[in-house]
Amino acid sequence: MNYLAKLKSNKFLFNGLKNKSIESKEEICGFVLDGKFVQKKNMHPDPVNHFLISPKECIWGEDVIVFHSHPSHVEEKGFSEWDLENQKFFYMDMLLYSVNEDEFYFKEK
Numbered sequence: 001m002n003y004l005a006k007l008k009s010n011k012f013l014f015n016g017l018k019n020k021s022i023e024s025k026e027e028i029c030g031f032v033l034d035g036k037f038v039q040k041k042n043m044h045p046d047p048v049n050h051f052l053i054s055p056k057e058c059i060w061g062e063d064v065i066v067f068h069s070h071p072s073h074v075e076e077k078g079f080s081e082w083d084l085e086n087q088k089f090f091y092m093d094m095l096l097y098s099v100n101e102d103e104f105y106f107k108e109k
Contacts, residue, residue: 021069027051029068072099
């Protein structure tokens with residue numbers, strides 16, 4: 001089963017990530033592990049358009065996935081260049097929810 005299908009089967013996580021993303025004007029971010037979302041403070045100077053998690057707040061592990069949202073004003077479809085650069089730093093699978101597209105995106109490391 002691919003990750004997005006697995007995510008959709010976990011209604012609590014799926015709806016939680018979607019609702020938190022819709023309610024926020026800023027990009028929310030954190031980590032998904034063991035079927036739960038651990039939200040972290042978005043430390044980026046421009047949290048409305050980007051996300052950044054402090055290295056001190058990172059959760060590392062083989063089954064940990066970086067999550068962030070694109071609020072409704074972000075028109076870009078899928079991952080941005082900034083997202084892909086962050087993924088190189090984290091070297092983890094990444095999950096994105098785009099409010100504008102009402103779509104989840106997943107990228108393996």
